[in-house]
Amino acid sequence: MLKLNNIYASYGNIDVLKGISMEIARNEIVAIIGANGAGKSTMLNTISGILRAKQGSIEFLGKNIDNLPPHTIVEMGISQAPEGRRIFPQLTVMENLEMGAYSRNFKFQISNFKSELEKIFQYFPILKERLKQTGGTLSGGEQQMLAIARALMARPKLLLLDEPSLGLAPMMVEKIFEIIEKINKEGVTVMLVEQNANAALMLANKGYVLETGMFVMHDDAGALLKSPQLRAAYLGEG
Amino acid sequence: MAVAAIMPQKNLLKYIFIPFWFGFLVFPFTGIKSAIFLSLAIISGEAVFYGITRLEATARVKKILKLIFRPHILQLFGKKGGGGLSAGSLKGRNIILASIGFAALLVILPVFLNNYYIDVLTLAGLYAVLALGLNISVGLAGLLDLGYIAFYAIGAYTYALLSTKLGVSFWLALPIGGFFAAGIGFMLGIITLRLRGDYLAIVTLGFIQIVHLVLNNWDGLTGGPNGILGIARPSLASFKFSQPIHFYYLILGIALLTAIVINRLNNSRIGRAWIAMREDEIAAEAMGIDTTKMKCLAFSIGAFWAGIAGVFFAGKFAFVSPESFTFFESVFVLAMVVLGGMGSIPGVIAGATILIILPEILRGFASYRMLIFGAVLVAMMVFRPQGLIGSQRRKIELHPEDEKIYVQEMESLYEVEHR
Numbered sequence: 001m002l003k004l005n006n007i008y009a010s011y012g013n014i015d016v017l018k019g020i021s022m023e024i025a026r027n028e029i030v031a032i033i034g035a036n037g038a039g040k041s042t043m044l045n046t047i048s049g050i051l052r053a054k055q056g057s058i059e060f061l062g063k064n065i066d067n068l069p070p071h072t073i074v075e076m077g078i079s080q081a082p083e084g085r086r087i088f089p090q091l092t093v094m095e096n097l098e099m100g101a102y103s104r105n106f107k108f109q110i111s112n113f114k115s116e117l118e119k120i121f122q123y124f125p126i127l128k129e130r131l132k133q134t135g136g137t138l139s140g141g142e143q144q145m146l147a148i149a150r151a152l153m154a155r156p157k158l159l160l161l162d163e164p165s166l167g168l169a170p171m172m173v174e175k176i177f178e179i180i181e182k183i184n185k186e187g188v189t190v191m192l193v194e195q196n197a198n199a200a201l202m203l204a205n206k207g208y209v210l211e212t213g214m215f216v217m218h219d220d221a222g223a224l225l226k227s228p229q230l231r232a233a234y235l236g237e238g
Numbered sequence: 239m240a241v242a243a244i245m246p247q248k249n250l251l252k253y254i255f256i257p258f259w260f261g262f263l264v265f266p267f268t269g270i271k272s273a274i275f276l277s278l279a280i281i282s283g284e285a286v287f288y289g290i291t292r293l294e295a296t297a298r299v300k301k302i303l304k305l306i307f308r309p310h311i312l313q314l315f316g317k318k319g320g321g322g323l324s325a326g327s328l329k330g331r332n333i334i335l336a337s338i339g340f341a342a343l344l345v346i347l348p349v350f351l352n353n354y355y356i357d358v359l360t361l362a363g364l365y366a367v368l369a370l371g372l373n374i375s376v377g378l379a380g381l382l383d384l385g386y387i388a389f390y391a392i393g394a395y396t397y398a399l400l401s402t403k404l405g406v407s408f409w410l411a412l413p414i415g416g417f418f419a420a421g422i423g424f425m426l427g428i429i430t431l432r433l434r435g436d437y438l439a440i441v442t443l444g445f446i447q448i449v450h451l452v453l454n455n456w457d458g459l460t461g462g463p464n465g466i467l468g469i470a471r472p473s474l475a476s477f478k479f480s481q482p483i484h485f486y487y488l489i490l491g492i493a494l495l496t497a498i499v500i501n502r503l504n505n506s507r508i509g510r511a512w513i514a515m516r517e518d519e520i521a522a523e524a525m526g527i528d529t530t531k532m533k534c535l536a537f538s539i540g541a542f543w544a545g546i547a548g549v550f551f552a553g554k555f556a557f558v559s560p561e562s563f564t565f566f567e568s569v570f571v572l573a574m575v576v577l578g579g580m581g582s583i584p585g586v587i588a589g590a591t592i593l594i595i596l597p598e599i600l601r602g603f604a605s606y607r608m609l610i611f612g613a614v615l616v617a618m619m620v621f622r623p624q625g626l627i628g629s630q631r632r633k634i635e636l637h638p639e640d641e642k643i644y645v646q647e648m649e650s651l652y653e654v655e656h657r
Contacts, residue, residue, distance in 0.1 A: 050523055074526030086521035088514055099514050102507070103526030154526060 001026045001189055002047070002078075002158055007056035009039075009046045016042045018213040019056070024158070024206075029180070029190045031200035031221060033234060034210035040193040041083045043210070044160045047191075048080050049073045060158070074103045077157035081147040081164065083193075089136030093127055096135050096146055100153030120149045123179050141172035148179070158189045165196045177203055197234035201225045209234075256620055257281045260613060272606070279610065280617050341494070348486050356482040358598050360554070363489035364547055366590040367496045369574040370583065371543030374500065376572065377581035378509060379536035380516030382435060384568050385426075385442035388449040389419040389541035391563035393548020395453065398466040398558045408472035408553050412546060419545025420538040427534035434519070446565050453560040465559025472553045485554045492550060493587075496543050501583055503539070512536055513581075577618055579625025588626050 002024045009017040016039045024030050034040045045051040047058060049070040058066040065073055079100075088096050097120065101113060121128045124145045130138060135146060144164055151159055161180065165173040177199055184190050194200035201207050207224040209217040217230065224230050231237040261277035348356045368390060375381045393415035400406035400414065430441050453460045460466065472479045472488070479485060503509050511532050514522040523529050552558050570593065578589020596614065600607040618626075 048524055050520060069528065069530075070523045071526045071528040074524070079526070080524045082521060082524055086518050086524075088517040088521065090517055091513065095510070099510060099522075099525050099527075102511065102514075150525070 001028075001061060002191070003059040004043075004047070005057045005059070007043075007046060007058065008054040009042055009051055010054055011042075016213050017046065017053075020210075020213070020215060022208055022215065022218070024189060024191060026189055027184070027187060028206060029184050029192060029204045031197075031204035031207045032191065032193045032210055033195075033197045033200060033207060033224075033230075034193075035195065035234075037212075038210040039213045040210055041162055044080060044082075044162050044191070044193060047073075047160060048078065071103060074154055074156075077155075078160065079151040079154040079156040079158075080160040081144075081151040081162060083162035084166065085140075085143045085147040087135040087138075087143050087146050087150065090134055092132055092134050093138070093146060094131045096150050097127075097153050100150035103154050116153065116155070120152060123152075123182060124149050141168050141176070144168060144172075144176060145179070148176070148183075152183065152188075156188060158191065159183065160191050160193070162193050163195060164192070165194060165199065173199060197230065198225075252620070253284050254281070256617070257284070260616065264609065276606075276610070276613065280613055283614060283617055284621060344490060345487075348483050353482045356486050358595060360482060360486045360489050362591045362594040363486070363493045364550060364554075365571065365574060365594055366493050366587045367489070367543055367547040367550075368571050369578070369586045369590040370493075370496045370500050371540040371547070372571050373575050373581065373583070373586045374503070374512070374540040374543075375536045376575055377586070378504065378516065379512040379533065381430075381533065381536060382439040383442045383537070383540070384439050384565070384572065385444070385446035385449070386540065386544060386571060387563050387565070387568040388446045389423055389544035390548040390551070390567070391449055391453060391560075392419045392422055392541075393545030394552040394558045394563070395460060395466070395548070396545070397549040397552040398469050399459070401470045401552070402466055402468060405470075408470065408549070409474075411553075412549050415549035416542045416545040419548065420542040423538040423541025424534050426541075427537035430537075431530060431533060443565065446563075446568055450560055450563060450565070453563065460560075463560060465557060465561075467557055469552050469556045469558065471556055479553070485550075489550060489554075492546060496546075497583055497587065500543075504581075504583065508532070508535065573615065577615065577625060579628040582625065582627050585625050585627035592626070 004020055004022045007017050007020045008015065020039075020043065022030075032040055032043065042051060046053050049065070049068055049072075053066050056066070057064055060073075060076060060078060063076075065076065065078075068076075088099060091099065097117065101116070126142055127146060127149055130142060135143065138146060144166075148159075148161065148164065151161075164176050164180070168176065173196065180190060180192065181203055192200050192204060201221045201224055204221040207217075207219065207221045208215050209224070209230060217224065217227070219227070257277040257280035260280060261273040264276060265273035348359065351359070368386070371389075372383065372386045375383045375386070396415040396418050397406075397408065397411040400411050401408070406414070426442070426445060430438050433441055454463055456462070479488065511522065511527045514525065514527060515529055515532055519529060551562070571590075574589040574593050575586050576589070577593065578587065579585030597607060597611055600610055603610055
């Protein structure tokens with residue numbers, strides 16, 4: 001579905017991604033594991049088009065997307081819940097969700113919008129209670145839910161999640177990961193970027209390990225979980 | 239209401255300290271007597287501001303009373319029970335009635351005023367159009383534009399040149415000036431795409447200086463510091479606009495049109511995109527908003543109204559010169575937007591009206607005029623940083639009936655204010 005081919009990306013003179021290649025098949029959950037500064041968010045931003053790749057190509061559903069502006073990429077079906085949630089704090093929850101559907105407003109009717117909302121509320125019932133509150137008054141976990149819900153409103157084929165567990169209590173992390181699994185079962189391909197290697201790999205089909213801008217390992221998630229190398233580096237064992 | 243009750247105790251010291259601190263600062267220049275007088279004047283000004291805060295609370299009490307009496311009112315109209323009308327539509331109807339009343343007042347008002355006051359009101363209308371336009375880039379899209387007056391100048395000079403050199407009529411020049419300014423605004427938008435906040439402000443500051451210098455030095459085209467004289471006044475068939483009252487109604491019409499268009503924009507998809515962009519540009523981009531397009535659109539639509547205002551300016555005074563289009567004017571319009579309440583249309587109009595009328599009212603104080611004017615601005619920003627009539631969007635969005643959320647919202651606002 002998505003194919004990265006030898007991607008290089010940099011901020012000014014500092015190379016962040018140094019030749020990344022990967023592939024995601026339809027309906028998969030792929031986990032990208034890496035420490036701070038490994039280039040995880042840079043990779044997602046490059047896919048979303050917010051950052052331009054210096055070199056290499058990105059293919060989505062057989063089309064080259066590495067030169068397209070971010071709004072076209074969202075329209076094609078890739079949407080992102082960015083790192084640190086980045087919801088709109090002064091807009092209400094409802095307006096945040098409306099902004100999520102921004103890219104498709106011309107293509108669907110109000111009634112469709114309502115049924116879409118109902119679907120979102122099945123995943124995140126709490127948001128229904130909070131609809132009229134502004135985004136900034138939500139708790140951290142609720143904000144993360146809102147960020148994911150907002151990304152879903154674009155009805156993506158591929159959902160990019162940037163550290164959804166960041167700064168959340170373990171119970172909340174579990175809850176969010178359950179929801180991600182549900183979303184995936186409904187037919188959305190998920191790319192999950194995480195520092196929480198254990199939780200991410202338990203959920204994913206495949207895993208990639210990113211270190212200083214390069215993939216050092218990739219394998220089935222189960223195999224990665226058993227790999228002593230990974231356990232030593234990311235799960236604090238050995 | 240709860241918030242209004244907490245405020246005085248928490249603020250009491252501030253309310254008393256700041257005026258005297260201000261008085262202390264100015265006493266070397268004004269002498270001790272005037273300084274004390276000034277401090278007292280600020281304190282009385284504060285009382286007015288405090289009154290405005292209370293007014294919000296009173297308005298809520300009235301709303302509750304209205305809800306209680308609603309069934310009876312409806313029965314008067316022959317309907318049974320309160321089911322027919324929701325509180326929302328009742329509120330909407332009140333707003334519409336109030337606006338119609340206000341518009342009628344504005345139409346009738348000049349009949350009772352002499353030419354001097356009509357001129358002041360016309361100026362207020364002109365600046366209201368300018369402030370509404372600036373409100374798009376500053377209040378909605380969050381792009382701090384210090385060079386806004388340059389578009390005003392472009393509009394004014396467009397009509398001045400078209401009229402004196404080609405004899406183009408005012409009505410044709412109105413859209414031409416608007417679109418020409420919008421085009422320049424679009425170009426400025428492209429140039430400043432990657433800039434934000436302070437950096438954008440500095441580039442736009444450079445822009446107004448460039449425009450000012452060009453107007454001042456391109457003698458062949460703009461007449462240099464002498465400006466352009468003998469611009470044709472607008473006329474309709476055989477009717478010529480000559481009396482102040484004619485211009486008053488003209489600017490009233492333009493201002494009304496501006497307010498309606500900008501209000502529609504504000505509540506549209508584009509308006510939402512601007513607000514999202516202001517809140518978080520990266521997130522907005524990730525939502526599929528074309529930020530390039532939206533920024534250029536914000537600049538050019540704002541510039542369009544400045545251009546219109548400029549054409550009106552040239553038409554009214556029949557004379558343009560670079561002096562009218564300085565950086566100070568830009569800051570003045572920005573002050574109107576901030577004072578009135580960024581992003582709020584009635585707020586911005588109120589801001590423009592007050593900043594134009596206040597110096598006139600203060601003429602009695604002779605040389606202390608600008609000092610008091612400054613003191614009012616300082617007091618305003620200290621005690622009501624969200625502006626006279628802060629943006630209504632969050633209040634409209636909330637259920638007016640839901641006391642809990644309302645109080646919570648007000649308290650969170652309160653916290654932001656006092657951080």
